[in-house]
Amino acid sequence: MGAPSMTFDTDQNAGQNASQNAGHGPSARHTEPLPLEEFADRTGRIMANLETVIDGKREALTLALVVLIAEGHLLVEDVPGVGKTTLAKALATSVGCTVSRIQFTPDLLPSDVTGVSMYNQAAHEFEFKPGAVFANIVVADEINRASPKTQSALLECMEEGQVSVDGVTHQLEAPFVVVATQNPIEMEGTYALPEAQRDRFMVRISMGYPDASAELAMLHQRENASPLDELSPVVGKPELAELIETARAVYVSRAVESYVVSIVQATRSHPEFRLGASPRGTLHLVRAAKVLAALKGREFVVPDDVDELVVPVLAHRIVPTRRAASDRGGATQAIADSLRAIVSATPVPLARTR
Template sequence: MTTPAATSARAHGRPDPSAAPLTLEEFGELTGAVLGNLEQVIDGKTEAATLALIVLIAEGHLLVEDVPGVGKTTLAKALATSVGCTVSRIQFTPDLLPSDVTGVSIYNQVDHAFEFKRGAVFANIVIADEINRASPKTQSALLECMEEGQVSIDGATHHLEPPFIVVATQNPIEMEGTYALPEAQRDRFMARISMGYPDAAAELSMLHHRETGSPLDRLVPVVDKPRLAAMIETARAIYVSRAVESYVVSIVQATRAHPEFRLGASPRGTLHLVRAAKVLAALNGREFVVPDDIDQLVVPILAHRIVATRRAAGEAGGGGLQAIAAALRGIVAATPVPLARSRTL
């Protein structure tokens, strides 16, 4: 039976107190099952699959960016299929309207009152396919949804049922017919990953596996919503010491003073980095976060939030992402690491 406290918590995006944490062994079994599903359809992309799973459990949003045809939408659909939650897909196009995303109030002539018709965003997992092909106005329809877990229409607030995650795909900004995501939109994504081209062995394996059909058609959910809630609570319970928190803050603050950055990482980036590190620690079978967890996640969690100077962006190309990633690795290397790597930190 759902308690009033649980209902209130879900309505405001807080943890569900009725979801008990799992043991790390149970957590590992469930995450292994999801990763197994993802690797059935994404050959040779274990790192991308793991990051997608981390974002899901950390209750973040995922941005998958790369050239057409490398499996961006396939990864998003495989993640959604692996979890027994409600899923919707929005194909972003130049003529897509904000009301198509969030919903609209329609006058009911029978009842003589306006009735709210929910948009596609009312689902646990929303696949925003090719998000940067829609106008900035339509892209902005997701801002409130992604940050506050709610939609405000005609003075009324409609809460989105957690877990709520947006998995967005986009083509590089150099591709025709695209609009660059605004900084406020990018900052709401917990992580950005790039699929990249598969190596020769993975591409040969792909040809073999898809001779008789798409692997997506054979996937079945391996985690239901209550188990996903328990996985989320397990990750939330992972311990982060004061020393590791100070280490994270030092890295983030260094991005705001770096000569190659016009805009450093936001405080939201700090929170996202710690939340993702908790999940990574749990995936590694630990009850506490160590600096190595932070180091592994700095680039995918922070790089897309940072704006390079025009000189750095011009030298590196691609909006300066390569320069930003290199500079972030330099910041990590120059930041003093807490000496002890245990729960006593």
């Protein structure tokens, strides 16, 4: 980290408008924030539920929970068989919301995702038949096995919480979260997600292979049945709405906002990046940091919250130069290394209490 040069308030009442304007999701606001003790209890139940299915991946589970409460979208990228779909299903099952699963294949049509208008002969009019995207949590399995045209069917849904078919707009019920899995683009039969679609995902995570002890435990746990079969919701939709509102109320000082902006803007002029992070990335980074602060029992964001989220929130939005990717052993590693260097070089604001 660089030398401190700014101060940020830890008084959550100061500059409250700055906090509330830092990021926003699609949900209507009709609930009050929870005490942090109740927030910790509910999120702890969700984490415990997830850990009955996914062993030894607490960091990935925490990021998935951050995305859910921040009303973002999650992209899980890794090789087959490491639990991508299991994580997506477990997250969806842990929350008492409507859930839909879409298996993306090369022959999947955009109308299968969004819906289609069909003529009703009895009523002599067209009726809209909702597609699989009409659910609170949509599990998009192997999203990069569908054609780019079908992938793009999710663009409007993910950003605006609505679907437009035949000139008519249909609103999606809040909360609306897409949990997508994808295989590495080097694998046969995959299509790389376009930059515009990657940018709509708040966080990208990689599951990685389990360690030996976790893999051994998995053999015993899943010998006769899948843990997913025994999973049940631990919070309902009203409780989730309260978690969302609690995270939104977390305070972000002007200095911390400036710190976030400095990091994001540095990606746009970095010599090893052909494409830096977007303004949407700035908003997502602040929203995710607010949730992480609440998970840590704080009513305000500190720079460490931002630092912890820079790579998972920004890396998938960035395109490195070919030379950087070649020199660093691949695009993913090159981006992560450069982002950490940017964080280290950015002046860190000092805390100031009131």
